[in-house]
Structures are given as structure tokens and as C-alpha cells.
Amino acid sequence: MxxxxxxxxxxxxxxxxxxxxxxxxxxLEDFAEVKELAMNPIGxxxxxxxxxxxxxxxxxxxxxxxxxxxxxxxxxxxxxSTQPEPVNxxxxxxxxxxxxxxxxxxxxxxxxxxxxxxxxxxxxQVTEEQLESIADRAIQEADxxxxxxxxxxEFRKSLEKVNIEHKMSIRFLR
Amino acid sequence: MAWFVxxxxxxxxxxxxxxxxxxxxxxxxxxxxPAILGVSFGIRRLYMKTLLVIFxxxxxxMERGAKEKNHHLYKPYSxxxxxKEPSSLEQEIHELRGSANSLRSEPEFEMAxxxxxxxxxxxxxVDDEVTKRFSAQELESWNLxxxxxxxFRHISVRLSALWGLGVLIRYGFLLPLRLTLAVTGVGLxxxxxxxxxxxxxxxxxxxxxxxxxxxxxxxxALTAIITYHNRENKPKNGGICVANHTTPIDVIILANDGCYxxxxxxxxxxxxxIQRAMVKSSPHIWFERSxxxxxxxxxxxxxxxxxxxxxxxxxxxxxxxxxxxxxVMMFKKGSFEIGCTVYPVAxxxxxxxxxxxxxxxxxxxxxxxxxxxSSWAIVCSVWYLPPxxxxxxxxxxxxxxxxxxAIAAQGGLVDLLWDGGLKRAKVKDAxxxxxxxxxxxxxxxxxxxx
Numbered sequence: 001m002x003x004x005x006x007x008x009x010x011x012x013x014x015x016x017x018x019x020x021x022x023x024x025x026x027x028l029e030d031f032a033e034v035k036e037l038a039m040n041p042i043g044x045x046x047x048x049x050x051x052x053x054x055x056x057x058x059x060x061x062x063x064x065x066x067x068x069x070x071x072x073x074x075x076x077x078x079x080x081s082t083q084p085e086p087v088n089x090x091x092x093x094x095x096x097x098x099x100x101x102x103x104x105x106x107x108x109x110x111x112x113x114x115x116x117x118x119x120x121x122x123x124x125q126v127t128e129e130q131l132e133s134i135a136d137r138a139i140q141e142a143d144x145x146x147x148x149x150x151x152x153x154e155f156r157k158s159l160e161k162v163n164i165e166h167k168m169s170i171r172f173l174r
Numbered sequence: 175m176a177w178f179v180x181x182x183x184x185x186x187x188x189x190x191x192x193x194x195x196x197x198x199x200x201x202x203x204x205x206x207x208p209a210i211l212g213v214s215f216g217i218r219r220l221y222m223k224t225l226l227v228i229f230x231x232x233x234x235x236m237e238r239g240a241k242e243k244n245h246h247l248y249k250p251y252s253x254x255x256x257x258k259e260p261s262s263l264e265q266e267i268h269e270l271r272g273s274a275n276s277l278r279s280e281p282e283f284e285m286a287x288x289x290x291x292x293x294x295x296x297x298x299x300v301d302d303e304v305t306k307r308f309s310a311q312e313l314e315s316w317n318l319x320x321x322x323x324x325x326f327r328h329i330s331v332r333l334s335a336l337w338g339l340g341v342l343i344r345y346g347f348l349l350p351l352r353l354t355l356a357v358t359g360v361g362l363x364x365x366x367x368x369x370x371x372x373x374x375x376x377x378x379x380x381x382x383x384x385x386x387x388x389x390x391x392x393x394x395a396l397t398a399i400i401t402y403h404n405r406e407n408k409p410k411n412g413g414i415c416v417a418n419h420t421t422p423i424d425v426i427i428l429a430n431d432g433c434y435x436x437x438x439x440x441x442x443x444x445x446x447x448i449q450r451a452m453v454k455s456s457p458h459i460w461f462e463r464s465x466x467x468x469x470x471x472x473x474x475x476x477x478x479x480x481x482x483x484x485x486x487x488x489x490x491x492x493x494x495x496x497x498x499x500x501x502v503m504m505f506k507k508g509s510f511e512i513g514c515t516v517y518p519v520a521x522x523x524x525x526x527x528x529x530x531x532x533x534x535x536x537x538x539x540x541x542x543x544x545x546x547x548s549s550w551a552i553v554c555s556v557w558y559l560p561p562x563x564x565x566x567x568x569x570x571x572x573x574x575x576x577x578x579x580a581i582a583a584q585g586g587l588v589d590l591l592w593d594g595g596l597k598r599a600k601v602k603d604a605x606x607x608x609x610x611x612x613x614x615x616x617x618x619x620x621x622x623x624x
Contacts, residue, residue, distance in 0.1 A: 039605035
């Protein structure tokens, strides 16, 4: 399903609404104003995904580009290796999720990075020992080359059976 | 050449004189006298029906125009722009994992779980339940007000002419008319309440009449067309009336049909003068800024008022702030702790004629009133719900939620648990902890059930 001009207008309305200072750019504080996001355990991480490294603001094209990752996948796309990977393909969605884990962008999810995510998702509900054993087990299951970190390929392999196209997609109402 | 000008001058003066006289006579006969007597000619309802016909025509023309040019018509979405599945954390993560099975004694985390939180997070960035309650509701059809239209490109010449005519009528005729009425109404209120204040204490009949007359004039000043339902449930003395809050005009809408004691902070300026005048003839409850913080003091004053059965019911808006009339937010429990009968009232505005919601972060009060007076009309329905009392074993919060649910159901509004104070405040960490708790409960259940 394509994004129509009407949808872009709607997104721009939302962008303007979030842009409290009217500067044409969104800052961290603007995202933090979204109430439902503030109660999401990995809310800060998701906000971070909108900002390129070193950037402190997000303009509208970048805003839409990130959201485009969540467009439903076009199942009928012919696999053409000469074309660049569309931003809403399964691989791109996986990359987006991978970067939520891999904050230092070194291409691997280290044990420390995994622990960090677990801490955010579980908070005070589990002990530190439980967190470590969960992290250990997750790495054990996915880490195939035994380097104590999860690379993108290992990440992709461990999620082979997951219906990412459906779960990482946001459908616009007509 | 001087003698040339005089007859012309005289003519202009005469014309002006006549038109002003005619103007005021019409005003008196059609608006002020009926307001005093409490009758209605039905002019406003006829006006409303005519407007509806015109709006439908305008919308059809726009849609036709868009089709001809083969464009997409921008349709405002009142229910949000993205499809949100109302499934729970448990359902979604279960689906995410598919049929993975393993025997573990510890909570079982999977890398895929992050997708659930990630998608929910991005969904809320695009469209969230709470923030959209604090901005004006969007309309499906166009009501000839520029403020509510995004499809400018599709407007034909005829439509533009109609819109231009609309602007002329609204700003050139309706606005001055309404301003005159508003000034008359407020002026009369000040004068008459002060006069009644000189009469012996306990003179309620005249003071009620005076209040009603002035509010009726104010209602006509806004061209408010109000339909009252279930008037047998009207609030009685010794009780508290609670209603959902959309705009300061709510007060005028309700006071048009009955006498209430208002509760509020003491203001300065014109508002303060009005408050002092009103208090002279009937017992309103105005608090100084400093007294507001002292909850016991507030509760005591309210309690004393309701205990006195000769005093009118108190009017309170428990949400504490203006919401955009698509939902009802958390009711503050203060008024429900007093222990008297609560009379719930639901107010629903029809957004087709003018948006009544006061977005206090966008418009100041004067700007807002001018917008109101230059809209077509304010059409609303008021439902008086049967009185409710606190039941055995029910605490104030539960009682408040019960009343809120009744109001939301009657008015066709969404019943939200969120606090209206979130308009200005930060979300508490407790909410985040709740989400974390949901997740860990889910993980625990998965591991123990296998």
C-alpha cells in the first residue's frame, strides 16, 4: 500500500504538532513530550533512532525516512540485486531493530549492550543475577561463531521464523 | 461650496440615526425581551437547519472538484491515522515468537520481543491517545470556516464566493451583533446583581431571575443552540453538579437552565468585578490563590455550602482542565469526598458549527471568545443524568470513576484513565514500571506453564 500525499500531509501535521517551538526541527524534548512514549520501557532508545549520530535535531524528511521503515513490506517486489534495498524490506527492518540493540554501531551486539536493553525492558522487576543469566542464555542461543557477541547475520538467523514484516509494520488508515 | 455639503450631511445623519434605531428595536424585540421572559422564537433552530444544508452542499462540491482533478481529498481522521491493533502485550509477543518451545526455569527472553516495544513506541510517535485530546477535533465535512479546512486547492469559484459571503456575514453582521449582546448581558448582570444585593438577605427569587436573564442574553450573544435532555434530573439544592469540561462557556450553557453556585479562584480585572457583583446576590464560592492549596479548607467550605439546604447546587468541573470534547479524562477526587449527592451532567458540542474547545496553550481567552463569536453557532446537547451517591465500601476514586463512566457513556465520549494534568506535566515513572511489570509477568508465565 503506497503512502499517499494525504498521508504525508497528515505526518507533517503531526510533525508540526510535535515541534513545539515551531523551528521546523524536532529536538529530544519534543519527542519526550509524547506521553505514551514516556511510559515505553525502551522509549529513549526509540527516540535515539530518529537522530543520526552527532545530530541534535530531526527535520521532516529524516522523520519520514525513519517512519518509512515501518511501511508494510511489498511482498511482490522482485528480488533485484542491482536496486538498493527498499527501506521497508525485511532486511531493513531487521537492521533498524539491530541498531536499537547495537548503540555504539560497531556491527555487533555485545554482552554489555544486551544487558543494557534487558535492564531497560525489565527494570526493577528482576535481580542483576537474573539479568546476567538471561543475557548469557540469549547470546548462547544466537552466537554461532562464539565471539561472545551477536553480529547482524547471527541476529538475522535467530529471527528467521519471526513474522517481522507484519510485526514491524504500521498501517495507515485510508 | 459649503451649502452643498449640508443636505448631504443631514441625509447621512438621518440614515445613520434610523438604522441604529431599527437595529436596536430589532435587538430588543427579537433577542432581549424573549431572554427576559424565557421564550424563544425558534429563529436559531431555523438558522441551524439552513446552515447544515449549506455545509453539505459545500462538502459535495469539494469532493466533486477533487474527483475532477483526480486528486486525493485530504480526509481528516478523527479516529487517528494509523490502524492500531487493540491486542495486549501477551498476545503480541506470543505471536512474535511463533511456536518456540523450551523448558526453562527462568524468565525466557527472546531477541524478537523488542519488536513489540519498538512498534508501540513508533506508533505513539505518529499518533497517541492522549496528546490528540488536547487539540481541536477534526471534521469530516467543511463548515465554511478556513480554520477547519485543508482542501483549499479543490475549491471552485462558486464555493469561494460562498465562503467570502460567509466571512462577510460572520465578521460584518454576526460579530458586532454578538458583541453588543455580550456587553449588554454582562452590563446588566453587574447592575442588576448589585441592585438585588441591597435587598434583604435570603431574597432568592429575584436573584435567580436576574441571573437567568443575564445568562440567557449571554447565550444569545454566542448564538448557542442548546438542547436539554432529561430535565427531571436537574440538580437540586444541597448537591454537587459535575460535568465534563471543554470550554469556559460550559458555565454559561449550564447556568442558562438553572441556578448554580460557581466555584473558582478570585481573579483580577473585569472577571474580578463580575465575581464580586455575583456574590452580592447569591452565594458563590471564590477562593484566594493561597487558599486553593489548602485542601481541607476547600473541602470544608464546599461541605458547609452543601449542608445548607437553602443554597443552590455547586457546579464543579472535576477534570480540572479543558479537554477537546472527544473524551473524558480523570476526575479529581476532591469533590467526591464531600459525601453529598452528585448530579452528573454530560455536555456534548456539535463540532460542525464551530469548535468550542479552548486550547489554552494556543489562544488566550480574548482571542478565544472572538473566535467563538465569529463562528456560525455553538450547538450542544446537555444531558442531566440521574443523581448518584457514594456506595458502601466505595472510595472516592472509585466513585469518581463510576460517575465519569456514566458521563462518557451518555455523551458518546471516550472514557480515558489519563489525567488531564498531563497537558502540562510529565508522565510519572510509575507508568513505565507498569509496562515493565507486565512484561516480566508475561515472561514468568511462559516459563512456568511449560
